Amino acid sequence: MATSTADNPTRNYLNDPRGVKSWLFTRDHKRIGLMFLCLVTVAVSLGAVFALLIRTELTLPGPTVTDSPSLYNRFFTLHGAIMIFLFVLPAIPSSLGNFVLPLMLGAKDVAFPRLNLASLWLFAFGMAFFILTLALGGVDTGWTFYPPYSTGTPTAVTTAVVGAFILGFSSIFTGINFLVTIHTMRPPGMGWFRMPLFLWGLYGTAIIQILATPVLAITLLLLVVERTLGVGIFDAKLGGDPVLFQHFFWFYSHPAVYIMILPAMGIVSEVIAVFSRKHIFGYKFIAYSSLAIALLGFFVWGHHMFVSGQSPLVGMIFSALTFAVAIPSAIKVFNWVTTLYKGAIDLSPAMCFSLMFVFIFGVGGLTGLFLGSLATNIQVHDTSFVVAHFHYTMAGGTLTAFLAGLYYWWPKITGRMYGRRWGQIAAGLVFIGFNLTYFPQFVIGWQGMPRRYYDYELVTDIPFITGWQIISTVGGYLFVGGVVFAAVGLIRSLWTGARAPANPWGAATLEWQCSSPPPSGNFDQPPPVGDCYVFDDWEYDEEKGYVRVTKESEDVVST
Amino acid sequence: MPHDHDQTDGPPLAHHFDSLQQQFDSARLGMWIFLVTEILFFGGLFCAYAVYRANHPAVFVDGHHFLQTPLGAFNTCVLLLSSLTMAWSVRAAQLRRRGTLVAMLGATILCGLVFMGVKAVEYRHKWEHRLVPGQARLQYWFSDEHDPNGVEPPKEFLPDREYIREHLEAAGYTDLTDEQLDRRVANLRTFMAIYFSLTVLHALHVLIGLGVLTWLLLGATRGRWTSGHFTPVDLVGLYWHLVDLIWIYLFPLLYLIH
Amino acid sequence: MNETTNPTNEKPGAHATGGVAHVADPRVLLAVFAALIGLTALTVGVSYFDFGGLNIFVALGVATVKAGLVALYFMHLRYDNLFNSVVFLTGVAFLGLFLGITLLDTVEYQPGIETFQESQLK
Numbered sequence: 017m018a019t020s021t022a023d024n025p026t027r028n029y030l031n032d033p034r035g036v037k038s039w040l041f042t043r044d045h046k047r048i049g050l051m052f053l054c055l056v057t058v059a060v061s062l063g064a065v066f067a068l069l070i071r072t073e074l075t076l077p078g079p080t081v082t083d084s085p086s087l088y089n090r091f092f093t094l095h096g097a098i099m100i101f102l103f104v105l106p107a108i109p110s111s112l113g114n115f116v117l118p119l120m121l122g123a124k125d126v127a128f129p130r131l132n133l134a135s136l137w138l139f140a141f142g143m144a145f146f147i148l149t150l151a152l153g154g155v156d157t158g159w160t161f162y163p164p165y166s167t168g169t170p171t172a173v174t175t176a177v178v179g180a181f182i183l184g185f186s187s188i189f190t191g192i193n194f195l196v197t198i199h200t201m202r203p204p205g206m207g208w209f210r211m212p213l214f215l216w217g218l219y220g221t222a223i224i225q226i227l228a229t230p231v232l233a234i235t236l237l238l239l240v241v242e243r244t245l246g247v248g249i250f251d252a253k254l255g256g257d258p259v260l261f262q263h264f265f266w267f268y269s270h271p272a273v274y275i276m277i278l279p280a281m282g283i284v285s286e287v288i289a290v291f292s293r294k295h296i297f298g299y300k301f302i303a304y305s306s307l308a309i310a311l312l313g314f315f316v317w318g319h320h321m322f323v324s325g326q327s328p329l330v331g332m333i334f335s336a337l338t339f340a341v342a343i344p345s346a347i348k349v350f351n352w353v354t355t356l357y358k359g360a361i362d363l364s365p366a367m368c369f370s371l372m373f374v375f376i377f378g379v380g381g382l383t384g385l386f387l388g389s390l391a392t393n394i395q396v397h398d399t400s401f402v403v404a405h406f407h408y409t410m411a412g413g414t415l416t417a418f419l420a421g422l423y424y425w426w427p428k429i430t431g432r433m434y435g436r437r438w439g440q441i442a443a444g445l446v447f448i449g450f451n452l453t454y455f456p457q458f459v460i461g462w463q464g465m466p467r468r469y470y471d472y473e474l475v476t477d478i479p480f481i482t483g484w485q486i487i488s489t490v491g492g493y494l495f496v497g498g499v500v501f502a503a504v505g506l507i508r509s510l511w512t513g514a515r516a517p518a519n520p521w522g523a524a525t526l527e528w529q530c531s532s533p534p535p536s537g538n539f540d541q542p543p544p545v546g547d548c549y550v551f552d553d554w555e556y557d558e559e560k561g562y563v564r565v566t567k568e569s570e571d572v573v574s575t
Numbered sequence: 576m577p578h579d580h581d582q583t584d585g586p587p588l589a590h591h592f593d594s595l596q597q598q599f600d601s602a603r604l605g606m607w608i609f610l611v612t613e614i615l616f617f618g619g620l621f622c623a624y625a626v627y628r629a630n631h632p633a634v635f636v637d638g639h640h641f642l643q644t645p646l647g648a649f650n651t652c653v654l655l656l657s658s659l660t661m662a663w664s665v666r667a668a669q670l671r672r673r674g675t676l677v678a679m680l681g682a683t684i685l686c687g688l689v690f691m692g693v694k695a696v697e698y699r700h701k702w703e704h705r706l707v708p709g710q711a712r713l714q715y716w717f718s719d720e721h722d723p724n725g726v727e728p729p730k731e732f733l734p735d736r737e738y739i740r741e742h743l744e745a746a747g748y749t750d751l752t753d754e755q756l757d758r759r760v761a762n763l764r765t766f767m768a769i770y771f772s773l774t775v776l777h778a779l780h781v782l783i784g785l786g787v788l789t790w791l792l793l794g795a796t797r798g799r800w801t802s803g804h805f806t807p808v809d810l811v812g813l814y815w816h817l818v819d820l821i822w823i824y825l826f827p828l829l830y831l832i833h
Numbered sequence: 834m835n836e837t838t839n840p841t842n843e844k845p846g847a848h849a850t851g852g853v854a855h856v857a858d859p860r861v862l863l864a865v866f867a868a869l870i871g872l873t874a875l876t877v878g879v880s881y882f883d884f885g886g887l888n889i890f891v892a893l894g895v896a897t898v899k900a901g902l903v904a905l906y907f908m909h910l911r912y913d914n915l916f917n918s919v920v921f922l923t924g925v926a927f928l929g930l931f932l933g934i935t936l937l938d939t940v941e942y943q944p945g946i947e948t949f950q951e952s953q954l955k
Contacts, residue, residue: 661907
């Protein structure tokens with residue numbers, strides 16, 4: 017019976033086997049995913065501290081937190097580098113993706129469990145390098161490590177870059193694992209177009225991880241040898257070409273933003289369908305648009321370089337292609353909205369965060385068009401408009417979707433139900449806090465407030481800018497407070513929450529057909545594969561959560 | 576790790592796979608994807624090469640005089656031979672011929688060592704004339720005259736100008752003024768930066784390959800790969816062929832320039 | 834397609850591998866090796882002729898034929914799942930994209946740099 021293990025909830029992947037060693041050397045994708053979850057939580061907390069330091073410094077003109085501009089440079093560099101490399105890149109694929117992907121396929125593990133463990137270890141190792149960077153006094157180049165500044169500055173560029181290099185390998189290993197698992201381990205009956213949309217998101221992500229990350233690796237390696245040995249590929253003083261570095265860097269780092277957003281979109285597709293209790297609208301369009309985003313994402317990197325000395329011809333090509341990426345993103349938004357239409361919407365915390373994602377990502381996506389257009393880009397380049405746009409997509413997008421996914425799969429991961437009200441309040445706080453933080457930055461950015469500036473005494477119209485900066489700082493604390501509130505509500509449930517049934521949401525994807533938390537081997541027998549967005553077969557039962565009520569075939573038995 | 580395999584002969588089937596075919600196909604697909612990441616990893620350097628070659632062809636015209644084409648050609652043949660023996664190793668493992676497998680893996684390792692030996696001779700020659708990028712800094716750091724406050728190394732650590740002048744004269748560039756020579760020294764520095772980035776990264780891959788091949792050889796002498804479990808030999812083979820494949824491009828791009 | 838996945842196939846070695854993989858024919862391996870050495874000699878030989886700007890394309894063409902032989906026969910792509918070839922070619926295509934656009938841009942902005950450098954010299 018597919019659900020027989022639900023009868024014996026005492027033995028699961030969390031306690032079988034026991035011992036620290038069984039965790040450190042585990043090959044179980046669920047444990048690896050959970051450890052990734054812990055590591056990225058540490059990282060996001062660290063990043064948030066730097067975020068608040070930046071925000072507080074900018075509240076008023078002149079020195080606020082520190083009177084050292086170079087220390088401020090380290091704040092924003094560390095905030096950016098930690099958040100990008102240690103949080104938004106791995107947050108969804110390596111933690112939630114690792115946990116859910118084999119379960120969604122009805123499989124026992126990913127294709128290469130040892131490689132998966134190596135990915136975790138490399139991640140921890142890379143993270144250690146970032147901690148070392150902190151101990152050495154930080155780094156002040158901005159997370160982009162542009163030469164020639166990065167080849168000359170005395171701060172700890174080398175350790176940070178080596179850290180990012182190692183994290184790249186972690187990312188590549190996860191990508192290889194996901195791609196192969198999705199290719200070769202889909203169960204009989206699950207064709208490509210019967211796969212849950214989260215897997216399509218992860219598939220697109222894996223493509224980018226594999227094709228783009230190696231280029232970052234070689235870029236960082238060249239940067240290190242340039243810094244230490246003076247091998248001149250990028251530094252003009254040594255006979256190199258700094259614009260070449262930017263091509264190298266953005267060939268990875270632009271597609272990388274789709275590593276951050278594609279799995280987020282996958283989560284939202286799952287959650288919106290389940291909590292509208294409606295079949296997802298336009299399945300194939302959402303699936304294909306994931307692939308389209310993954311591939312088109314490789315054709316637009318030059319839009320980061322419009323004012324960097326890139327040639328006008330290539331600038332125009334990149335600008336035109338940038339507009340094209342908006343199409344598949346918009347297709348997704350239309351399909352989500354249409355799924356909601358006339359649905360039986362349940363505003364559970366996961367749903368609240370997903371709806372928030374659609375709104376915030378919409379704003380972020382539309383302002384991206386301003387930046388993709390050559391003329392307006394020159395006006396707002398390197399202003400807080402860019403900061404706001406970036407955070408609307410990455411913080412408002414990836415972070416809210418990450419929280420949506422965490423609320424959605426929390427009962428599966430921990431076996432506990434959380435307080436629904438806590439989650440809803442957290443969602444409200446995050447929504448208000450987030451928009452208060454970043455909307456003002458669109459306004460002042462449009463007025464010319466530069467990004468990465470320690471002070472703005474020389475900017476015109478100080479009272480106007482200051483007013484918005486104060487709102488932004490207040491919003492920042494509210495935003496962080498909301499996320500902390502969410503975390504407290506979830507962690508609290510570990511002790512106070514009711515035991516979670518196998519399927520608390522009435523979802524039809526396969527991960528809900530094993531017990532919560534799942535046993536070490538996931539499934540005793542391969543679960544029956546059906547349409548993962550047909551919810552009519554599931555009905556609510558007070559004790560057991562949602563149970564299957566219709567028989568698809570002879571061997572499907574509901575307990 | 577629990578194995579659900581019911582045969583004593585042949586490769587073990589991991590618990591999360593349904594069939595040996597699925598396991599084998601997954602392993603090979605995973606390896607191919609890894610090779611793609613390797614292609615793009617080297618791709619950055621190939622891109623740097625292309626950009627400099629297109630915009631500053633003089634860098635390569637001046638630079639290639641300092642490479643020894645016969646050694647490069649010899650090394651190309653050695654690596655091709657190692658690819659043949661590697662392919663033969665895979666065949667031997669598949670057909671469960673332990674003796675052939677050991678011999679062929681041994682031959683592959685030998686070829687790899689010869690390749691590295693020739694490479695060492697070439698690198699040594701560059702080192703003697705201080706043409707290795709970063710050499711000045713390294714030698715200066717480890718010399719007695721090292722001044723921690725001095726930013727740039729003094730002249731005697733910089734490239735051997737007289738050697739460069741003589742060498743260029745032998746190649747037909749007579750009566751170079753000091754200014755012209757400066758320009759060619761700068762060109763040579765850029766060429767060597769690209770040459771060493773590409774070949775050192777390649778040599779590192781050869782070294783890693785040699786390490787893995789040694790592990791295979793040790794297993795082969797105990798018959799680990801000749802009882803049906805030939806996948807590791809197959810995968811290492813793919814890696815080794817890719818290293819060869821990259822050299823197939825490096826050789827004409829670096830050594831054969833006119 | 835993979836010929837030896839068919840269990841009734843009586844090719845030598847098909848049984849030994851459990852039918853999951855293709856076993857290379859030694860004559861093919863030797864022929865490919867001979868061709869590779871021949872092409873190496875060819876590429877060295879033609880490098881002594883001056884074709885103007887075409888030299889690099891001749892060299893790259895020969896290298897690509899060699900690489901193709903290695904991939905198809907030594908790496909078994911010819912007998913392998915088609916998808917592995919797709920993976921390989923995708924990698925090459927994206928390298929081409931990266932290289933192509935970067936090259937296009939640097940060639941476009943280079944005259945600007947040269948004009949600037951000349952103006953500095955005056």
